[in-house]
Amino acid sequence: MLIGLLRGARKISTSFKNLHLKSKICFYSYLSKGRFNIHSSLKAGKGFTIKSDLSDTIIVLKNNISIRDYMNILVGHSGNLFVGDNCFFNNRCSINCLGNIEIGDDNQFGENVLMYDHNHVYADKNNLISGQGYSIGRIKIGNNCWIGSNVVILKNVVIGDNVVIGAGCIIHKSITSNTTVVNHQNLVETTK
Numbered sequence: 001m002l003i004g005l006l007r008g009a010r011k012i013s014t015s016f017k018n019l020h021l022k023s024k025i026c027f028y029s030y031l032s033k034g035r036f037n038i039h040s041s042l043k044a045g046k047g048f049t050i051k052s053d054l055s056d057t058i059i060v061l062k063n064n065i066s067i068r069d070y071m072n073i074l075v076g077h078s079g080n081l082f083v084g085d086n087c088f089f090n091n092r093c094s095i096n097c098l099g100n101i102e103i104g105d106d107n108q109f110g111e112n113v114l115m116y117d118h119n120h121v122y123a124d125k126n127n128l129i130s131g132q133g134y135s136i137g138r139i140k141i142g143n144n145c146w147i148g149s150n151v152v153i154l155k156n157v158v159i160g161d162n163v164v165i166g167a168g169c170i171i172h173k174s175i176t177s178n179t180t181v182v183n184h185q186n187l188v189e190t191t192k
Contacts, residue, residue: 035059045069045091052076062105067093077136079117084143089113099136099155107141110149110167115139117155142177 036052038061047070052059055078062084068091075081079097084105091111095101098118117139121132137155141147145159148167153159160177168183175181 037061039063039065041065043067044071047071049073050075055079057081062087065089068111071095073097077118077134090149098134100138100140102139103141104143104145104161106144107147108145109147110151112150113147113153114151115153119155 035057036059038059041064042061043065044067048067049071050059050073052074053076055076057075057078058080059073059075060082062082064086065083066087067089070091071089071093073081073095075095075097077098080100080102081095081097082101083103084107086105087103087107087109089109090113093109093111093113094115096114096116096118101115101117118134118136120129121135122129124132135155139153139155139157139159141153141159142161142163144161145163145165147153147165148169150168151165151171152169153171156174157171158174159165159171160175160179162178163175164180165171165175166180166182169181171181
């Protein structure tokens with residue numbers, strides 16, 4: 001009986017979380033006058049956040065997107081974020097968009113995947129890096145990709161369709177379709 005009560009409490013808690021998320025989405029959509037287009041089928045775990053500034057940012061999250069716990073989305077400086085249908089994001093993923101990030105359909109993201117379409121400007125040695133602004137680019141990810149845990153995707157990268165990226169890779173160059181990328185380790189054998 002106790003297990004049944006706990007399951008019932010979990011269902012009620014999940015229902016309230018989903019209701020809270022859907023009310024937030026409606027609120028953002030109302031305030032933004034069409035700049036936020038987030039499909040009502042979005043499923044998100046605890047700690048999911050979307051942050052946007054008051055610029056002309058656009059956020060489009062299509063159908064059947066599933067997000068685990070503690071994912072952060074930041075869109076600012078008139079950035080555009082588009083996420084296609086049937087995408088899955090595991091725990092603690094982060095999308096940081098100041099320019100343009102486009103993610104196609106049917107993609108899977110492991111835990112702690114980080115995406116940055118910008119970098120700090122640091123050329124002027126006489127000024128603080130924090131005051132020099134950003135160089136802004138874009139990220140484009142095709143369809144049916146598997147991005148492993150702890151992958152970092154940096155600005156000006158285009159990833160084609162059907163790409164598999166192994167855990168721990170730092171992606172700073174574009175990847176053609178139907179490619180597998182792994183992080184090669186240099187093994188040193190020791191003899192006794």
